[in-house]
Amino acid sequence: MALAEQVAERQQTLVALNRRAAARDRELIGHREVLATYGYHGDPDAVRAVLPLASYDLSAGFGLTGPLWEAEHGGQDFSAYAGEPLVAVADGVVTEVAYAGPYGLRTILTLPDGTEVWYCHQTDATVVVGQEVALTDVIGSVGSTGNSTGPHLHLEVRPAAGSPVDPMEWLRDRGLEP
Incomplete structure (x- = not known):
């Protein structure tokens, strides 16, 4: 039983990690859209600046x-x-x-x-x-x-x-x- 419990616990941990990763992906997609509104289309983690206006x-x-x-x-x-x-x-x-x-x-x-x-x-x-x-x-x-x-x-x-x-x-x- 101990091995089965360990496998079940790890599966639950993996499910939780996958949920957090999916939430982070959704957050990044939203962040990417905001950055694109202000002219930045690269890696969100590498952004150095954006444009001051969305429309001009x-x-x-x-x-x-x-x-x-x-x-x-x-x-x-x-x-x-x-x-x-x-x-x-x-x-x-x-x-x-x-x-x-x-x-x-x-x-x-x-x-x-x-x-x-x-x-x-x-x-x-x-x-x-x-x-x-x-x-x-x-x-x-x-x-x-x-x-x-x-x-x-x-x-x-x-x-x-x-x-x-x-x-x-x-x-x-x-x-x-x-």
């Missing part, structure tokens, strides 16, 4: 000059409907939520490596300073505050909190194709 058109790009800007355009504009949710492109800590002159309502997300990601012209913010956010957490919504010609997200990426770099290159370096 690219408009003014990095480095443009002209009458719309005081200097070079320091970010990438994503035209979208007012109120569209903006998500955290990566895990980080919210280090600013404030009106910032021409940037309008701006949220700054600081990533673990010190990179700042600026979300500008927001209608509202759903986060507060000091809040830790995870990849794809909603942080606010698209708006047209500050110097703006219509609803859009002005996204800036500033490594080590320094000068802005091209957000498109930064996103592509993380496996995304905006």
